Amino acid sequence: MYLKLVASMIIWGGTWVAGRVVSGSMAPFAASFLRFFFAALFMVFMTVRLEHRLPRLAPRDWGSVALMAASGIVAYNLLFFEGLKTVPAGRAAVIVACIPAVLALTSSILFKDRLPLSRALGIPLSLAGVATVISGGDYGALLRGGIGLGELCIFGCVGAWTVYTLAGKRAMARLSPLAAVTWSCIVGDLLLFAVAWPSGLFTQAAVAPPLVWISLLFLGIIATGLAFCWYYEGVKALGPSRAGIFINLVPVAAVLLGAVLLDEPVTWTLLGGGLLVIGGVWLVNRPAEKRKQA
Numbered sequence: 001m002y003l004k005l006v007a008s009m010i011i012w013g014g015t016w017v018a019g020r021v022v023s024g025s026m027a028p029f030a031a032s033f034l035r036f037f038f039a040a041l042f043m044v045f046m047t048v049r050l051e052h053r054l055p056r057l058a059p060r061d062w063g064s065v066a067l068m069a070a071s072g073i074v075a076y077n078l079l080f081f082e083g084l085k086t087v088p089a090g091r092a093a094v095i096v097a098c099i100p101a102v103l104a105l106t107s108s109i110l111f112k113d114r115l116p117l118s119r120a121l122g123i124p125l126s127l128a129g130v131a132t133v134i135s136g137g138d139y140g141a142l143l144r145g146g147i148g149l150g151e152l153c154i155f156g157c158v159g160a161w162t163v164y165t166l167a168g169k170r171a172m173a174r175l176s177p178l179a180a181v182t183w184s185c186i187v188g189d190l191l192l193f194a195v196a197w198p199s200g201l202f203t204q205a206a207v208a209p210p211l212v213w214i215s216l217l218f219l220g221i222i223a224t225g226l227a228f229c230w231y232y233e234g235v236k237a238l239g240p241s242r243a244g245i246f247i248n249l250v251p252v253a254a255v256l257l258g259a260v261l262l263d264e265p266v267t268w269t270l271l272g273g274g275l276l277v278i279g280g281v282w283l284v285n286r287p288a289e290k291r292k293q294a
Contacts, residue, residue, distance in 0.1 A: 004230040005246045011227040013253025016089035017261050018215035018223070023084040025212045030204045032077035033192040038220025040189050043182040046229055055179050064171035065183045072164025073188025076157050083153030088264040092154045093254030094133050094274045099161050100247070100281045101126035106162055118283045126280025130155070132273030177232055185224070248278045 022031045047054050057065060084092060101123045107113040131139060134151050164184075171180045193201075234246070251274055258264040 002234075005234040006249065008227040008230045008234070009246050009249035010253045010257075011223050012250045013093060013255075014257055015219055015223045016084070016093045016254040017257045018218050019080055019084045019092075020089045020258075020262060021215045022212050022219070023081045025208055026081075026204050027199065028078045028081035029192060029196040029199050030201045031081045031216070032074070033189060033196040033201060034205065034216050035077065035219045035224070036073055036185050036189040036192065038217055039224035040182070040185040042221045042225035043178070043185050043228075046225060047178050047182045050229075051176060051178060054182060055175065057183060058174070061171060061174060064167050065180065065187055067167040068164050068171060068180065068184035069186075069188035069191060071160045071167060073184055074191050076160040076164065077192075079153040079156040079160060083150045083157065086148060086150035087154050089258035089262060090251070090255035090264055090266070091133055091270060093251040093258075094270065094277055095130050095151070095154045096157050096161070097248075097251040097274070097277045097281060098126045098130045099158050099165075100284050101277075102158050102162050103165055104284045106166065110166075118286045122280040122283025122286075124280075125283065126277050129273040129276025129278075129280060132269055132276060135269075136267070137269040137272075178229075181228065248281055251277065 022035075026034075044054055087095075104113075104115070104119050105123050108115045108119075134147055134155070168177075168180055168184075171184075175183070255264075255266060255270065255274065259266050
């Protein structure tokens, strides 16, 4: 089980490398549609295999699933591919690694979730790490507007995934995680097709080199489908808190893979910011101590 969890994190780290490869040859709409075309097919297969059917959506579920599709499939992936045109894979992964901290902050504001001291400290620590990575250590650049469009897109991924997670929380009150994600992939891919088709989808697909197709298959089947199933096996076996700790390996894997496969530089600000992000996320995910009974 631990090997599957570690493998999932390495695979998710590899999505940033694959995304860099695809974004250099294909527009975001076409790339996003093709990624989730393969992902939707695989997720339907896995849902039917594991749950024996793909459940129909009740009318009350459509709103949550549509919001999941619009945020986590459409918005996230358009921002993902657009941002990776200019942002190195490792750097992008470190920025997105602050999602648990942003989720904790959002939940405390919207749902009045309790915010223990460790989480309260972890949120600004994680965001400080993101600021270090984005600014390259020159924090004044953030105030001078020295942030590129690519960095803004990647940070937009954080907001999109936060909305996706909160919408998924509502959808999974009645649907299994596998069914909810499968339906969000289907609905999201239909939305993407409506825009990708008239913007040159088939022309771009016809001229895409083999490495781009390999990357799209990796993103759709291995990263979105197989790694998701392995991760939820870990959640089922170990519990969400213990399994969630493994997510800290994703930016580490992305930085290492980016350096090895894409020859991306590993700077001190990237390493320092990454450590701040991972430390903050660890504090956010740290179980709160139970109060001692009198």
